[in-house]
Amino acid sequence: SAVISQKPSRDICQRGTSLTIQCQVDSQVTMMFWYRQQPGQSLTLIATANQGSEATYESGFVIDKFPISRPNLTFSTLTVSNMSPEDSSIYLCSVLGEETQYFGPGTRLLVL
Amino acid sequence: AQKVTQAQTEISVVEKEDVTLDCVYETRDTTYYLFWYKQPPSGELVFLIRRNSFDEQNEISGRYSWNFQKSTSSFNFTITASQVVDSAVYFCALSGPYNTDKLIFGTGTRLQVFP
Numbered sequence: 684s685a686v687i688s689q690k691p692s693r694d695i696c697q698r699g700t701s702l703t704i705q706c707q708v709d710s711q712v713t714m715m716f717w718y719r720q721q722p723g724q725s726l727t728l729i730a731t732a733n734q735g736s737e738a739t740y741e742s743g744f745v746i747d748k749f750p751i752s753r754p755n756l757t758f759s760t761l762t763v764s765n766m767s768p769e770d771s772s773i774y775l776c777s778v779l780g781e782e783t784q785y786f787g788p789g790t791r792l793l794v795l
Numbered sequence: 796a797q798k799v800t801q802a803q804t805e806i807s808v809v810e811k812e813d814v815t816l817d818c819v820y821e822t823r824d825t826t827y828y829l830f831w832y833k834q835p836p837s838g839e840l841v842f843l844i845r846r847n848s849f850d851e852q853n854e855i856s857g858r859y860s861w862n863f864q865k866s867t868s869s870f871n872f873t874i875t876a877s878q879v880v881d882s883a884v885y886f887c888a889l890s891g892p893y894n895t896d897k898l899i900f901g902t903g904t905r906l907q908v909f910p
Contacts, residue, residue: 684842714895725886725900726840741897773838783830784898786840 685710685778687787695793696766703762704790706776711756714779717749720789721772729774732759766794797822799889799901807907808877816872816904818887824848826892829863829870834903835883846870877908 686709696702706715717729729749730738738751752760763770771794777784798821808814820829831843844854846863854861858875874881884903890896 716897725902726898727900728897731897775840777840779894781894782845783828783842785842786832789838789840791838 684780684785685712687776687778687785689774689776689787689790691790692788693791693793695795698767698794700766701762701764702766702792703760704774704776704792706759706761706787708757708778712778712780713756715753715759716777716779716784717751717759717761718775718777718786719772720775726775729761763792766792768794770794797824797889797891797899799887799899801885801887801901801904803904804902805905805907807909809909810878811876812908813873813875814877814906814908816874816885816887816906818870818872818901820868820870820887820889822889822891824891828890828892830888830890830898831861831870831872832886832888832900833883834886840886843872874906877906879908879910882906882908 688707690705715732718726719729720726728741729744730740732738732751732753734753734756748764750762773789773791775786775789777786800819827848829846833841851863860873862871884905886903887901888898890898
């Protein structure tokens with residue numbers, strides 16, 4: 684499976700600000716995904732990011748709030764814009780491997 | 796619609812006990828995949844197993860075993876002789892027939908194994 688890293692690993696932010704989370708993979712992958720895991724909850728898919736095209740967002744998530752970039756086959760960013768305390772979550776990126784999706788270590792975000 | 800139900804929110808056992816985590820799913824697809832992931836306190840999701848809907852054979856990997864029963868739409872996970880390191884949240888997930896289909900996760904079961 685691919686080795687996936689995320690930066691930052693955690694952050695504490697003030698409401699109204701934005702945070703960009705980076706996801707780096709050690710091999711080229713076609714599909715990358717961004718998930719949100721709210722405290723004590725399950726994982727919810729935010730969007731699918733393919734290189735060379737705009738991200739595809741799931742119902743309830745919009746590009747203005749969660750802009751995503753996918754400049755190449757090994758890298759993606761997710762920005763959480765105009766944050767509120769409700770955005771406090773773990774944000775995870777994943778990549779599509781042969782068998783399944785493999786996940787990064789996550790970014791723990793706390794919004795005050 | 797696809798749905799995964801993990802009715803057990805939290806389970807506590809003492810080391811060396813066997814424990815079974817339940818997973819019930821709903822789907823209209825005739826071909827689908829089922830998964831189990833482990834999320835230790837560090838937060839990273841660790842892939843444990845994928846099962847194709849046409850393969851109902853039980854799977855054993857060391858202390859882990861999985862029981863897939865299509866008749867009851869269940870894909871249960873058993874840990875034999877549990878250890879403290881097994882303490883984690885375990886997620887069951889479902890996807891459609893294609894590798895590119897999104898994963899639908901259950902709400903997870905938190906397993907605490909006490910020494």
